[in-house]
Amino acid sequence: MRERTLLLVDDEVEFVQTLAERLQLRGFQVYIAHDGDEALIQLEKSRFDMVILDVMMPGLGGLDVLKQMKPIYPETPVILLTGRGSTNDGIEGMRLGARDYLMKPINIDELIKKIGENLNAT
Amino acid sequence: MKKGKALETEVAEHKQEEIAFFGKITAAATHEMKNVLAIIKETAGLMEDLVILSPEMPASLREKCQSTLSVIQNQIKRGVDISDHLNWFAHCTDVPTASMDLSTTAAQMIHLAQRFARLKGVVLEVEPSEASITVQVRPVFLLMTLFTCIRCCLNALSPGSRIVLAPEEFDTGSAFSFLLKEKDARPDALFSALSADAAWSDLQQMVAALEGAVQWVPDGPCIRLQLPEPLA
Structure with missing residues (x-):
């Protein structure tokens, strides 16, 4: 079975690298983008099974990326990462087409569960 | 030169701006702290993954690593x-x-x-109301008032006591009740200690400014902070 590909987008370099490594250990092929613009470039170049997108990023934020990518890649599921206490961002993101959201710091088991549920749904 | 009401309004506006500025910076700092905690959490999580994936690691070392990582995870939760x-x-x-x-x-x-409360050896608890009770208030002022009441209680109670904060709704409005649970306490002695505290008169003024009232209820005993009527 082919490895599922994830695009992980977050401006916190250490966070995104460590999380990518943990997801790789769990069998995913993970690509990284450190901001919204880089994410859109990567989406143009490759097809991903899922995008995991931080909401709060300098420049193009997660919700802006979501708005731009949804009309072009409507089938690609998106899970948002929001700050705690920012449920409004998560709800707004789901209105814009995100499948789900998680609050940071995340629980890896919860993330894996949500990835599994949403990959199976596609 | 500005006089009377105009000056008062300007001072109040500046005060609100100062409070809002303080809040904005503090809120931004808490977001940054959570980013730091998220990185520590993932790094500790990765170490945990690597320990699990190292069958050659001696059992005693594995156990030590796992217990150390669990301390880190607990402290992250506390920090969050x-x-x-x-x-x-x-x-x-x-x-x-x-x-x-x-x-x-x-x-x-x-x-x-x-x-x-911990520094005074007193336990603070909350007893939430079954139905939602809301009031239209100045949020910071309400919190300052609650804190002043807690301060009065902490000064009057002995270590080992408990304070139970319970929101309540009455026909006449809503209230916060501070139930004071002290072993062998006499309500009259407790009230004497409370009312002798300098913070007690501050509390009366603050509650009055919220258009409420402070009530001592010996049967309980508890301090009841009556607030303006709940919203419909």
């Missing part, structure tokens, strides 16, 4: 809780007046005042 409560507190400064849910406010206040 503190950041969340501080973030809620900071956002209370966003607007001069707001509709506040009394159970949420009580629960947050209990967390924010926890350290002060």
Whole structure:
């Protein structure tokens, strides 16, 4: 079975690298983008099974990326990462087409569960 | 030169701007703290993954690593809780007046005042109301009032006591009841200690400014802070 590909987008370099490594250990092929613009470039170049997108990023934020990518890649599921206490961002993101959201710091088991549920749904 | 009401209004506006500025910076700092905690959490998680994936590691070393990593994870959880409560507190400064849910406010206040209670050896608890009770108030002023009441109680109670903060709704309006649970305490002696505290008169003034009243209920015993009528 082919490895599922994830695009992980977050401006916190250490966070995104460590999380990518943990997801790789769990069998995913993970690509990284450190901001919204880089994410859109990567989406143009490759097809991903899922995008995991931080909401709060300098420049193009997660919700802006979501708005731009949804009309072009409507089938690609998106899970948002929001700050705690920012449920409004998560709800707004789901209105814009995100499948789900998680609050940071995340629980890896919860993330894996949500990835599994949403990959199976596609 | 500005006089009377105009000057008073300007001073009040500046005060609100100062409070809002303080809140904005604090809220931003709590977001940054959570980013730091998220990195530590993932790094500790990765170490945990690597320990699990190292069958050659001696059992005693594996156990030590896992227990150490579990201490880190517990402290991260503690840090996240503190950041969340501080973030809620900071956002209370966003607007001069707001509709506040009394159970949420009580629960947050209990967390924010926890350290002060711990230093006095007193346990702070909340008993949420079954139905939601909301009042339109100045959020920061309400929190300051609750904190002043907690301070009075902490000064009057002995170590080992408990304070239970319970929002309540009456026909005449809503209230925060501070139930004081002290072993072998006599309500009259407790009230004497409370009313002798300098913070007690501050509390009376603050509650009056909220258009409420402070009531001592010997049967309980408890301090009841009556607030303006709940919103429909």
